[in-house]
Amino acid sequence: MTEDPTALGGETARPGATGAKGRDARKRWRRQLFRSPVAVVGFSIIGFFLVVVAFAPFIAPYSPTRQTLRSTYVPPGIGVSLRGPEGQLGVWVREVTRSPSAGVVVGEDAYPVRLLVRGERWTWFFGLVSSEWKLFGVDGPVRFYVMGTDEQGRDLLSRLIHGAWISLFIGLIAISIGAGIGVPVGAVSGFYAGTTDLVIQRLIDIMLAFPGILLAIVLVATFGTGLRNVMIAVGIAAIPIYARLVRGSVLSVRNREYVEAARALGLRSLPTLVRHVLPNVMAPIIVQSSLQMAIAILFAAGLGFLGLGAKPPQPEWGLMLARGREYLAVAPHVATFPGLAIVVVVLGFNLVGDALRDALDPRLAR
Amino acid sequence: MFQYALRRVLIAVPSLVGVIVIVFFMVRLAPGDPATYLAGEFAPAETIEAIRRRFGLDRPLHEQFGIYVVSLGQGDLGRSTRTQRMVIDDLKQFFPNTLELALGAITIAMLIGIPAGVVAAIKQNTWADLFVTVGALIGVSMPVFWFGLLAILYFSVELGWFPVAGRGSLAHLVLPAVTLGVSSMAIVARMTRSAMLEVLSQDYIRTATAKGLVRNRVVLKHAFRNAMVPIVTIGGLEFGNLMAGAVLTETVFNWPGIGRLLVNSIQARDYPVVQGVVLLIAVSFILINIAVDFIYAVIDPRIRYD
Numbered sequence: 001m002t003e004d005p006t007a008l009g010g011e012t013a014r015p016g017a018t019g020a021k022g023r024d025a026r027k028r029w030r031r032q033l034f035r036s037p038v039a040v041v042g043f044s045i046i047g048f049f050l051v052v053v054a055f056a057p058f059i060a061p062y063s064p065t066r067q068t069l070r071s072t073y074v075p076p077g078i079g080v081s082l083r084g085p086e087g088q089l090g091v092w093v094r095e096v097t098r099s100p101s102a103g104v105v106v107g108e109d110a111y112p113v114r115l116l117v118r119g120e121r122w123t124w125f126f127g128l129v130s131s132e133w134k135l136f137g138v139d140g141p142v143r144f145y146v147m148g149t150d151e152q153g154r155d156l157l158s159r160l161i162h163g164a165w166i167s168l169f170i171g172l173i174a175i176s177i178g179a180g181i182g183v184p185v186g187a188v189s190g191f192y193a194g195t196t197d198l199v200i201q202r203l204i205d206i207m208l209a210f211p212g213i214l215l216a217i218v219l220v221a222t223f224g225t226g227l228r229n230v231m232i233a234v235g236i237a238a239i240p241i242y243a244r245l246v247r248g249s250v251l252s253v254r255n256r257e258y259v260e261a262a263r264a265l266g267l268r269s270l271p272t273l274v275r276h277v278l279p280n281v282m283a284p285i286i287v288q289s290s291l292q293m294a295i296a297i298l299f300a301a302g303l304g305f306l307g308l309g310a311k312p313p314q315p316e317w318g319l320m321l322a323r324g325r326e327y328l329a330v331a332p333h334v335a336t337f338p339g340l341a342i343v344v345v346v347l348g349f350n351l352v353g354d355a356l357r358d359a360l361d362p363r364l365a366r
Numbered sequence: 367m368f369q370y371a372l373r374r375v376l377i378a379v380p381s382l383v384g385v386i387v388i389v390f391f392m393v394r395l396a397p398g399d400p401a402t403y404l405a406g407e408f409a410p411a412e413t414i415e416a417i418r419r420r421f422g423l424d425r426p427l428h429e430q431f432g433i434y435v436v437s438l439g440q441g442d443l444g445r446s447t448r449t450q451r452m453v454i455d456d457l458k459q460f461f462p463n464t465l466e467l468a469l470g471a472i473t474i475a476m477l478i479g480i481p482a483g484v485v486a487a488i489k490q491n492t493w494a495d496l497f498v499t500v501g502a503l504i505g506v507s508m509p510v511f512w513f514g515l516l517a518i519l520y521f522s523v524e525l526g527w528f529p530v531a532g533r534g535s536l537a538h539l540v541l542p543a544v545t546l547g548v549s550s551m552a553i554v555a556r557m558t559r560s561a562m563l564e565v566l567s568q569d570y571i572r573t574a575t576a577k578g579l580v581r582n583r584v585v586l587k588h589a590f591r592n593a594m595v596p597i598v599t600i601g602g603l604e605f606g607n608l609m610a611g612a613v614l615t616e617t618v619f620n621w622p623g624i625g626r627l628l629v630n631s632i633q634a635r636d637y638p639v640v641q642g643v644v645l646l647i648a649v650s651f652i653l654i655n656i657a658v659d660f661i662y663a664v665i666d667p668r669i670r671y672d
Contacts, residue, residue: 202380202381202384203384205377205380205381205384206380206381206384206385206388208381209381209382209384209385209648209651209652210385210610210644210647210648210651211606211607211609211610211647211648211651212607212610212611213610213611213613213614214609214610214613214644214647214648217610217613217628217632217644218388218392218644220632221392221396221632221640221644222391222392222395222396223395223396223397224396224397225632294507298507298509301509302509302510302511302614305509305511305614305617306613306614306617306629307629307633308629308632308633318509318511321509321511321512321515324515325511325515325618328515328518328519328523329519329523332519335512335515335519336516338512339508339509339512339513339515339516342508342509342512343504343507343508343509343512346507346508346509347503347504347507350503350506350507351503354503
């Protein structure tokens, strides 16, 4: 047999896969999604975040680890003015140093900030890209600190920008592990029911007995601290969430007519599951992945904050926050900006998750 | 009802066993030999061997597990390798503090979250609704530890209203409890809003309004009571989550609870304490979930258990 007869059911089984009807539905869905301001804001945040990750060393004015011990704890915006020495418009920067006796000292000479300047050489994408060009920088022998500096005089903005990929990466790895294991497990559990279901569900129960971030903490405590283990731990903590979700969805579609039809036509159970059941439970998986991304970033930052994740001098946001906590009263900006970055990115993924849920399930849209 | 209760408790047994197994293996799977770790890096082989014998690490795994379970049954969780104190004593000392914090947090979360959700629902698509919805979204997107730091910065350092850290008076409890409760507050508000909207669109609400009842009476007496079921459920589940969330909040505020104990013990590789805390949180969480199911059964007469 060259052609699978059950494939004829594809149009009903996968809405929007083929045919004019499907295209219409998809167009309508997309229109609805982008009409909601929630989705637009969410996607904009994520888009901005991705651009920052992709062009981090080009956008960041300095290296995230370069120390300037003469300029520690510089508050944000000091030494930066919007008028030049002769009243010209533009951003002008004066040198800022910290002296033990006089506190923050702002220098005399002002230098302009220009777009596209040459700076320190950087490499990115594991050494594949290398350049000296920066998006913006000071045309002169001083450094400027839009968000101030930390205890070692490192530029906070550069550290935040360079740390963005860590959050993105943790999120992606975590949902890959969570969905990669949780979805098949949940699908098998819901589709085959009976003893398989019972056994899998008890195992899931055990994982769910560790609330929230605790499962990730347990795993990190067991296998050791560090960024790699955090990614794995946060991913494993997401498995039961996906498994429960997919099981529920599969249970609700496994007795639909098109699944019965596939069975009646003699398709074996695994192909039925993969070809006809799974595509119809994708919507909640996509929604969950966006929300899970938010949770993963929060968990990873939490573990970083507890000192169980990234190690110094990595510019991981949670770790930066933890360091900033130690001199909160002296330099509050060091803890404020990383937290703000986390809130914005997590909010972006939460907004997109909410918007997707509303668009994919019209009954929930209120 | 009794049968349901029995069945519900029985379903939790595999979880309980699973938790014990996982906690037991935590130490055994950890990289490095615990005996070497306890003895120190440069300890002579005899010392390591003696420690191995003393902690029973030289016996086969299933025997070790048997011993572990038996001592668990006797309430013996071992001794801290750092302080030599009995783990059970540590838990007895610090757990009430965490409970206090979690109770404070859930109280604040419910007291603010429920009214906020109700208002958002009855004033749907107004500024009040937008305020609650956006506020709740930011609430769930915020790292608790960051919120805690900002709270300390503003209310303790700047205004001097509350102590910076530690435990003692009621004033000590305010900031940590609010910090821990923020995300639960947001979740409760969202849940209340959607549950209220669901109920408000029902026929009996329209009937109540049509027969001329005052709006407030309809909302409170007819709608809110019916929306209680999901709200109580989420509140209960959140309370369980707060136990774990306390780990971060306690670190920020130096709150002497089991969360901070856990983090300190992980950093010191004090495994008996880590095991004890993890076991305690997981078991409390299982028990809370059972309790939520019971409350669910009591407040919703539509649910029958047979």
